[in-house]
Amino acid sequence: MPELPEAETIARGLAPSLRGRRVIDVDIVHDDLLPQGASLFRSRVLERVFTDVGRRGKNVVLHLDGAAEPDDPDAAAVVLVNLGMTGKLLPDPPDEGDGRSTHPAIVFHLDDGGRLVYDDVRRFGRVECLDGPTWRDRSDGLGWEPLDDGFGPDELAAALNGTRTPIRNALLDQSRVAGVGNIYASEALHRAGIHPRRRARTLERAELDRLHGAIREVLREAIDAGGTTIRDYRNAAGESGRYRSGLRVYDREGEPCVGCGAEVRRIVFTNRSAFLCTTCQPESKRKGDEA
DNA sequence: AGTGTATCCTGCAGGC
DNA sequence: TGCCTGCAGGATACAC
Numbered sequence: 001m002p003e004l005p006e007a008e009t010i011a012r013g014l015a016p017s018l019r020g021r022r023v024i025d026v027d028i029v030h031d032d033l034l035p036q037g038a039s040l041f042r043s044r045v046l047e048r049v050f051t052d053v054g055r056r057g058k059n060v061v062l063h064l065d066g067a068a069e070p071d072d073p074d075a076a077a078v079v080l081v082n083l084g085m086t087g088k089l090l091p092d093p094p095d096e097g098d099g100r101s102t103h104p105a106i107v108f109h110l111d112d113g114g115r116l117v118y119d120d121v122r123r124f125g126r127v128e129c130l131d132g133p134t135w136r137d138r139s140d141g142l143g144w145e146p147l148d149d150g151f152g153p154d155e156l157a158a159a160l161n162g163t164r165t166p167i168r169n170a171l172l173d174q175s176r177v178a179g180v181g182n183i184y185a186s187e188a189l190h191r192a193g194i195h196p197r198r199r200a201r202t203l204e205r206a207e208l209d210r211l212h213g214a215i216r217e218v219l220r221e222a223i224d225a226g227g228t229t230i231r232d233y234r235n236a237a238g239e240s241g242r243y244r245s246g247l248r249v250y251d252r253e254g255e256p257c258v259g260c261g262a263e264v265r266r267i268v269f270t271n272r273s274a275f276l277c278t279t280c281q282p283e284s285k286r287k288g289d290e291a
Numbered sequence: 292a293g294t295g296t297a298t299c300c301t302g303c304a305g306g307c
Numbered sequence: 308t309g310c311c312t313g314c315a316g317g318a319t320a321c322a323c
Contacts (some may be wrong), residue, residue, distance in 0.1 A: 002316055003316055032299085083316090083317085084299095085315065085316065085317055085319095094294090100292085109300070120300095122302085124318075165292085165293060169294090181317070182315095183316055184318085227316090229316095231316090232316080234314085269297070271295075296317100296322085296323105297321080303314090303315090304313090304315105305310105305311100
């Protein structure tokens with residue numbers, strides 16, 4: 001569920017509360033979230049100190065010191081957290097009431113008596129502990145950070161790489177651009193006036209320029225609002241995101257388009273909903289497409 | 292290469 | 308109240 005703005009909000013909220021704390025024990029409630037297996041994961045994480053929290057695409061990256069070999073920079077490691085649809089990272093959650101962990105999957109016990117809980121209702125998330133070189137390789141397999149200075153319209157065009165796949169699907173492909181999911185794909189395409197089903201290779205230069213600007217704009221606005229909560233998303237403090245009211249089409253089927261007043265429509269392809277205004281985002285003229 | 296489908300899982304809203 | 312269906316911010320694997 002969480003996309004780039006939600007992962008960014010979580011990382012920012014988590015960093016101050018996690019830095020400098022050491023893992024003294026790990027409870028593994030659901031080992032199906034650990035592709036490495038419980039014992040390897042535990043052995044890699046035990047006795048290490050969280051040094052910082054970052055983000056890459058939709059992933060929250062918990063940095064660990066190189067406790068075993070302090071002089072080797074490659075000994076530093078990360079806990080890579082892909083939150084799936086319903087993942088949450090909760091530092092020191094209360095036992096009762098709002099913000100408590102309802103579906104704990106992995107519990108890190110920390111040296112000061114506190115905890116970091118990875119909670120995940122549907123358990124589509126993944127948690128891994130990777131050494132530095134492995135993490136760099138993994139990160140290299142992801143596409144552009146859309147908010148990086150180096151990411152311009154030319155880079156977007158190159159990432160799309162002439163594919164015939166619908167532009168909505170191309171935007172969801174994390175190896176092209178990292179961090180865009182179903183909400184912000186719909187939102188960016190609406191702002192750019194491009195139909196979600198347009199084949200990526202048919203986008204003209206002006207459309208690529210608009211799409212590039214729209215992606216960055218909507219992601220920045222969503223970060224400023226602390227992300228979007230449709231139902232499950234909560235930040236590290238257990239709070240909802242405030243960007244839902246900034247959404248122009250996503251989850252607004254039947255409501256008027258803010259641009260033209262026509263009804264927002266929901267279409268489904270590749271098993272996922274896309275929301276659009278068919279007036280502001282006209283379908284291409286012919287079924288097979290030109291170009 | 293692209294696309295449709297199924298899968299992993301749980302919960303919730305809506306229809307009857 | 309309950310039962311059933313469809314749907315959900317993701318990612319992958321498969322057959323055509």
